[in-house]
Amino acid sequence: HAFPGQLRQPMTSMHSRTRRLARWFALPLEELVAGVSLVVVVCAVLWGVLTRYLFPQPAAWTYEVATIGFAWLVFFGAAAGVRYRLHSDIDILVVSFSPRWQHVVAVFNFWLLAFFFAALCIFSVLHTLDAHKSLTIALNVPRSVIYAPLGIAAFMMLARHIEAWFRRNDPDAYGHEANIT
Numbered sequence: 001h002a003f004p005g006q007l008r009q010p011m012t013s014m015h016s017r018t019r020r021l022a023r024w025f026a027l028p029l030e031e032l033v034a035g036v037s038l039v040v041v042v043c044a045v046l047w048g049v050l051t052r053y054l055f056p057q058p059a060a061w062t063y064e065v066a067t068i069g070f071a072w073l074v075f076f077g078a079a080a081g082v083r084y085r086l087h088s089d090i091d092i093l094v095v096s097f098s099p100r101w102q103h104v105v106a107v108f109n110f111w112l113l114a115f116f117f118a119a120l121c122i123f124s125v126l127h128t129l130d131a132h133k134s135l136t137i138a139l140n141v142p143r144s145v146i147y148a149p150l151g152i153a154a155f156m157m158l159a160r161h162i163e164a165w166f167r168r169n170d171p172d173a174y175g176h177e178a179n180i181t
Contacts, residue, residue, distance in 0.1 A: 025159075025163060028080075029076075029156070030076045030077070030079040030080035030083055030153075030156060030160075031076075031080050033072060033076040033149075034072070034073050034076040034077045034080060037069045037070070037072035037073035037076065038069075038073050040065065040066075040068075040069035040072075041066050041069040041070050041073060044062045044063075044065040044066040044069060045062065045066050047059055047062050048062030048063065048066070060138045061138040061139055063138070064136050064137070064138045064139050065139070067146065068145055068146055071146050071147070071149050071150070072149040074149075075149040075150050075152075075153035075154075076149060076153050076156075078153060078157065079153040079156040079157050079160065082156075082157040082160045082161055082164070083156075083160040083164075085164060089109075110161075110165050113161055114158060114161060114162065117154050117155075117157045117158035117161055118154075118158055120150070120154040120157075121151055121154035121155045121158060124147060124150040124151035124154055125151040127147050127150075128144045128147040128148050128150075128151050129144070131143040131144045131146070131147050132144035
């Protein structure tokens with residue numbers, strides 16, 4: 001026999017974990033990383049141009065910094081697009097189907113994208129681990145810094161894709177969906 005206080009503790013900790021997870025999902029991590037990456041790219045390119053024309057020796061590292069920043073910008077920007085459902089879908093054919101078949105197509109698309117994001121995450125993590133052995137030329141940092149954002153962003157895309165499926169009937173979940181009909 002368990003006392004009532006003992007039964008409430010696991011439920012309370014479960015509720016607490018759910019709230020913490022919801023707070024993590026509410027953070028705009030994708031936008032933050034993409035925004036910082038955009039600033040890094042612009043500053044690196046600007047500095048590279050300035051040093052090329054103002055100094056006898058241009059800064060060699062700016063190309064690598066811009067490349068790394070661009071990789072982080074692109075993939076986290078794509079993850080933000082998944083979060084806000086901004087990637088367009090062309091559903092002109094699907095809207096002509098019956099509601100039952102529209103649901104079948106939606107479930108198929110959900111699993112197809114979930115599989116794609118999971119595979120992208122796995123393969124990019126493997127590639128990142130392999131690239132860690134090689135160093136960049138100017139900065140002398142592991143090349144994994146260029147490939148890591150794809151694995152991280154693919155995982156975030158998968159998480160946001162699953163979240164979107166569970167919130168698909170919530171009208172306040174997203175302000176915009178990019179359907180082309």
